[in-house]
Amino acid sequence: MFVTSSFRLARASAFAAVCSGLGVVAHVFAGGTVTAASAAGGLALAFGIALPVTGRERGVRTILSLLGGGQAALHMLFAVTCPVVGHAGAAHPHSGLLADVAMLTMHGWAVVLTALWLARGEALLWSLLRRLGARLGPVLLGEPCPAGAPLLPPSQGGPGLPRLSALRHVLHRRGPPPRRPVFLSLVPGL
Numbered sequence: 001m002f003v004t005s006s007f008r009l010a011r012a013s014a015f016a017a018v019c020s021g022l023g024v025v026a027h028v029f030a031g032g033t034v035t036a037a038s039a040a041g042g043l044a045l046a047f048g049i050a051l052p053v054t055g056r057e058r059g060v061r062t063i064l065s066l067l068g069g070g071q072a073a074l075h076m077l078f079a080v081t082c083p084v085v086g087h088a089g090a091a092h093p094h095s096g097l098l099a100d101v102a103m104l105t106m107h108g109w110a111v112v113l114t115a116l117w118l119a120r121g122e123a124l125l126w127s128l129l130r131r132l133g134a135r136l137g138p139v140l141l142g143e144p145c146p147a148g149a150p151l152l153p154p155s156q157g158g159p160g161l162p163r164l165s166a167l168r169h170v171l172h173r174r175g176p177p178p179r180r181p182v183f184l185s186l187v188p189g190l
Contacts (some may be wrong), residue, residue: 016047021075038081064115
């Protein structure tokens with residue numbers, strides 16, 4: 001499928017917003033602080049990570065590795081640019097080995113759940129684009145309809161009668177045929 005540069009920029013921006021937002025929220029939740037400059041730098045970093053791979057549909061593995069790498073890079077960026085000083089450092093997750101394990105566990109769960117969410121959105125987006133392309137592609141490209149081809153498929157009931165097709169979710173069961181109304185049985189040929 002042909003992908004325009006504006007579509008790639010929009011996808012990379014969405015990934016960068018989710019990735020940097022997750023990193024900022026996790027860092028602040030753990031007791032750290034984030035300045036506006038480091039948050040903007042994190043957004044630019046996540047955008048730079050995502051932009052090269054936005055040319056086609058990506059699966060869970062790719063999204064998970066990109067998000068995990070992005071979270072690791074954002075964690076290091078926030079740890080360097082926003083150091084914890086004073087007695088607040090004792091409660092920060094960087095203060096001990098046990099806290100580091102808890103922090104890695106929290107980051108891991110957040111990354112996995114967010115990657116699954118992003119992968120589901122990615123699959124939905126590409127499914128929608130494929131469907132729209134199949135329906136609107138010939139119209140937008142100006143491909144003419146063959147002469148004499150009907151615009152709508154013919155109905156099963158003949159001309160002028162309503163279409164009698166079953167829905168996909170209707171169950172067909174064996175049994176006697178459905179009863180016809182009395183007035184139809186009086187008309188010959190029906």
